[in-house]
Amino acid sequence: MKKIVYITGVGQSEVKRPSLKSGAELTIDACLEAVADAGLQLDDIDGVACWPGDNNNGAPFSPIGPVGLKTLLGLDVKWFGGGYEGPGPIAGIINGAMAIEAGLCRHVLVFRTITESSARLKDKTVSTLGKIGGKSGRDSNPLWMNYTPFNVHSATILIAMYAQKHFHDYGLTSEQLGQIAMTCRANAADNPKAIYKSPMSLDDYMSSRVIASPLRLFDCDVHCDASTAIILSRKDCAKDTRRDPVLIEAVGAGNSQPWSWDQISLTHMITRDVAKNMWSNTDLKPKDVDCAQLYDGFSILTLIWMEALGLCGIGEGGAFIEGGQRISRTGEMPINTNGGQLSGGRTHGLGYVHEACQQIWGRAGDRQLTKCDTAVVAAGGGPLGGSTLLRRADL
Amino acid sequence: MSQILPEITDENAAFWQGGEDGKLMITQCDDCAFYIHPPSGFCVKCRSKNVSPKPVSGKGKVASFTINHQQWLPDLKTPYTVAIVELVEQKGLRFVTNITGCDPETVHIDMPVEVNFQNHEDVWLPLFSPVTGRTAS
Numbered sequence: 441m442k443k444i445v446y447i448t449g450v451g452q453s454e455v456k457r458p459s460l461k462s463g464a465e466l467t468i469d470a471c472l473e474a475v476a477d478a479g480l481q482l483d484d485i486d487g488v489a490c491w492p493g494d495n496n497n498g499a500p501f502s503p504i505g506p507v508g509l510k511t512l513l514g515l516d517v518k519w520f521g522g523g524y525e526g527p528g529p530i531a532g533i534i535n536g537a538m539a540i541e542a543g544l545c546r547h548v549l550v551f552r553t554i555t556e557s558s559a560r561l562k563d564k565t566v567s568t569l570g571k572i573g574g575k576s577g578r579d580s581n582p583l584w585m586n587y588t589p590f591n592v593h594s595a596t597i598l599i600a601m602y603a604q605k606h607f608h609d610y611g612l613t614s615e616q617l618g619q620i621a622m623t624c625r626a627n628a629a630d631n632p633k634a635i636y637k638s639p640m641s642l643d644d645y646m647s648s649r650v651i652a653s654p655l656r657l658f659d660c661d662v663h664c665d666a667s668t669a670i671i672l673s674r675k676d677c678a679k680d681t682r683r684d685p686v687l688i689e690a691v692g693a694g695n696s697q698p699w700s701w702d703q704i705s706l707t708h709m710i711t712r713d714v715a716k717n718m719w720s721n722t723d724l725k726p727k728d729v730d731c732a733q734l735y736d737g738f739s740i741l742t743l744i745w746m747e748a749l750g751l752c753g754i755g756e757g758g759a760f761i762e763g764g765q766r767i768s769r770t771g772e773m774p775i776n777t778n779g780g781q782l783s784g785g786r787t788h789g790l791g792y793v794h795e796a797c798q799q800i801w802g803r804a805g806d807r808q809l810t811k812c813d814t815a816v817v818a819a820g821g822g823p824l825g826g827s828t829l830l831r832r833a834d835l
Numbered sequence: 836m837s838q839i840l841p842e843i844t845d846e847n848a849a850f851w852q853g854g855e856d857g858k859l860m861i862t863q864c865d866d867c868a869f870y871i872h873p874p875s876g877f878c879v880k881c882r883s884k885n886v887s888p889k890p891v892s893g894k895g896k897v898a899s900f901t902i903n904h905q906q907w908l909p910d911l912k913t914p915y916t917v918a919i920v921e922l923v924e925q926k927g928l929r930f931v932t933n934i935t936g937c938d939p940e941t942v943h944i945d946m947p948v949e950v951n952f953q954n955h956e957d958v959w960l961p962l963f964s965p966v967t968g969r970t971a972s
């Protein structure tokens with residue numbers, strides 16, 4: 441990596457459960473805020489990136505893709521791209537950065553919109569995997585068809601098996617795992633946009649119903665309607681924007697394993713491939729990280745990412761998070777400082793990048809960390825995974 | 836109807852339909868004997884195209900599992916056990932299935948299991964149950 445890509449602005453719509461705004465309205469709100477935050481005009485944007493894009497005819501998991509956005513905002517772009525098949529929920533950041541490094545673009549608008557909350561009001565089964573049907577109502581998806589005949593209707597079931605394996609191999613306990621959800625809830629109390637802000641005790645966590653053992657309701661993230669947008673700028677062009685843009689120090693997109701949920705490592709999924717790849721792109725080390733914004737679609741994924749990224753030892757995540765102090769905002773490795781997706785809302789990927797930038801820029805309000813120069817973001821579960829290392833940098 | 840069935844293709848037919856003859860069929864490389872799953876026409880180990888489905892023992896162990904309590908669809912009966920079973924033939928040769936024929940609370944990682952088949956239309960789902968101590972008849 442040439443290290444010439446900077447984040448120069450961020451934006452986010454309201455985060456609601458549900459929002460009365462459409463996916464398009466939320467997207468416009470987020471993108472206009474991000475462009476203004478960077479001090480740019482829409483005419484300055486010459487690239488658009490998104491994961492996964494509109495990969496299912498406007499389905500609520502991702503109702504708007506790059507072509508939809510480009511048309512909505514009337515953009516004149518030199519490059520645009522989206523698609524599910526990439527390094528997970530922050531693939532838009534990675535692809536956008538590549539477009540800039542390749543010399544195709546100056547300012548890329550990366551965004552991610554999700555409207556699962558309002559969709560679930562109409563149909564609670566809207567997100568179940570069983571909704572995917574081929575000819576004669578059969579599952580023809582080359583991946584999911586191996587799981588849905590066995591009543592795997594949600595990724596929850598697959599990820600619960602990774603959690604079970606971690607409990608078995610490393611001795612992780614429910615009381616330890618509960619600290620992820622409790623920490624996110626405590627952080628959400630200081631995020632005005634968060635969905636759930638009321639305090640959560642260990643008793644609250646332990647008494648929440650089991651969804652798929654050992655995962656409980658509070659191990660699963662909360663659906664919302666929201667859009668998040670991030671502006672990436674080439675180094676020489678970033679000088680015209682914010683005075684203190686955030687450098688994309690490194691990205692991780694490695695993948696040595698099959699694209700599958702049952703053929704990959706059951707203890708670490710794809711995370712160690714991604715982490716190894718990211719650290720190979722930088723001279724920084726895990727000890728340089730001030731905070732970690734790690735995917736918590738399910739709590740166990742945050743723990744697995746912590747281990748894979750070297751923020752604690754492999755198999756030592758349970759002991760590291762025990763009691764919650766180390767991962768709190770005053771601890772040695774604060775995580776998910778805006779409440780994550782568990783309590784903040786399932787913005788699905790870019791919310792972590794947004795929060796990392798707010799912390800580095802000192803704009804996180806009541807939840808601002810004392811020191812945050814470097815942040816790691818990682819997102820995904822199963823075969824999906826990508827990461828990025830962000831740091832404050834003077835141009 | 837919560838029972839979802841897979842679309843049968845030339846490549847996966849032996850796996851999903853072998854149960855009609857009581858056989859669990861796994862694609863194997865004819866050159867290096869490596870098992871490939873899910874079924875495909877290419878050996879990822881020696882990169883040979885000479886692969887074909889072969890019957891395996893149907894014995895394995897639970898690599899991981901979960902007891903699902905959530906009613907994802909209106910007519911879904913809960914709880915039920917989803918597992919990833921690793922077959923004895925090869926390390927890492929595994930797939931998602933259900934564990935039946937026992938109390939879900941007795942399922943554990945490394946539990947020895949053996950295959951049985953559940954027929955729906957032209958599909959024989961390979962399910963697994965604990966190995967019983969029965970003697971050969």
